[in-house]
Amino acid sequence: FAFPSSYSFPPFFTRQPNTSTHHAQLQKWSSLVQAYCRHHRFFKLSLTDSLDSDLFHNKKIGKRLGREDAREVVEFMWKEGRAEWVVDDKGKTRGAGEGGEFWVWWRNVEEWAGLIAEWVDETAQKNTVLTLYELTESEATLSQEFHGMDPELLQKALSVLVKRGKAQVFGQEDQQGVKFF
DSSP states (O other), rough: OOOOOGGGGGGGGGGSSSSSHHHOOOOOHHHHHHHHHHHHHSSEEHHHHHHHTTEEETTTTTEEHHHHHHHHHHHHHHHTTTTEBBBOOTSSSSSSSSSSOOOOOOOOOOHHHHHHHHHHHTTTTTOOOHHHHHHHSSSSGGTTTTTEEEHHHHHHHHHHHTTTTTTTEETTEEEEEEOOO
16 A cells, blocks of 8 residues: 555644644545555454554654544544444444444445446346355455455445345345345
8 A cells, every 4th residue: 555645744643733734634634544445445443453553653754643633533534424433233333432443434335335236237146146245255246346345334235225126135144145136
């Protein structure tokens, strides 16, 4: 992954006091997080783990983004529709706490649904049944951006297709299938 030139500029890792400069800084961080996740095919991150990764820690210049600044980046991304704190089965946010997991929407759920639907059309998969595993892990999808997709995100994308009347998901939780229309 090639980091942008701003990543090697020490003030990039320090909260800028000027409002417009700070906003531009947050936009650059948002773009960096999205590009980094897209390159590495990460769909969600842990705030705690990310703080020690090369994403938020430039070891060459000895600078890192602090926890509160990184949280502010995620909140900025959330306001822009490019991140979302992960919510557990009980509707509790697993992200708003100190360690926080968050989705990174380098493509949003609607866009993922659209990509899957395009692939179904292009490969003549309509009226066929695929397991969710086949959809994200088979050789047939190796060249697709959704290959290796997080199962939770896949469910979200398929829900969009179900609402549009383009798919039906069925089966048990660990052995689900999907039929495309």
